[in-house]
Amino acid sequence: MAGTEDQLTEAAINDALGDLPDWKYQGGLVSVYKTSTAADALALIAAVGEIAEDQNHHPDLEWRYNRVFLRYGSHDAGGQVTKRDVAAATAVSEAAAKVGAAAQPERYPAS
Numbered sequence: 081m082a083g084t085e086d087q088l089t090e091a092a093i094n095d096a097l098g099d100l101p102d103w104k105y106q107g108g109l110v111s112v113y114k115t116s117t118a119a120d121a122l123a124l125i126a127a128v129g130e131i132a133e134d135q136n137h138h139p140d141l142e143w144r145y146n147r148v149f150l151r152y153g154s155h156d157a158g159g160q161v162t163k164r165d166v167a168a169a170t171a172v173s174e175a176a177a178k179v180g181a182a183a184q185p186e187r188y189p190a191s
Contacts, residue, residue: 102183108153
């Protein structure tokens with residue numbers, strides 16, 4: 081489990097985002113993936129579920145037809161971004177590429 085000692089600073093989050101073009105920081109690491117079909121969105125959701133179980137780290141997820149909305153923040157670190165969030169986002173980006181999903185982080189709703 082992560083703790084508050086694992087929280088990333090704003091500078092570290094910005095550095096991580098340099099390697100995560102599919103994601104942006106908005107109170108957590110957030111992204112939206114658009115797929116060609118609802119079935120492809122469900123395939124991505126299944127992949128995210130496998131990643132979550134493997135890493136024991138689960139995102140907030142919402143599905144809207146062919147779009148999957150994701151948010152990572154570590155609940156055990158007060159919702160702050162940790163290294164586990166970066167690792168999970170990296171794995172999700174790889175899974176999204178495999179199903180042909182296009183990242184649209186700018187479409188994540190404003191808080």
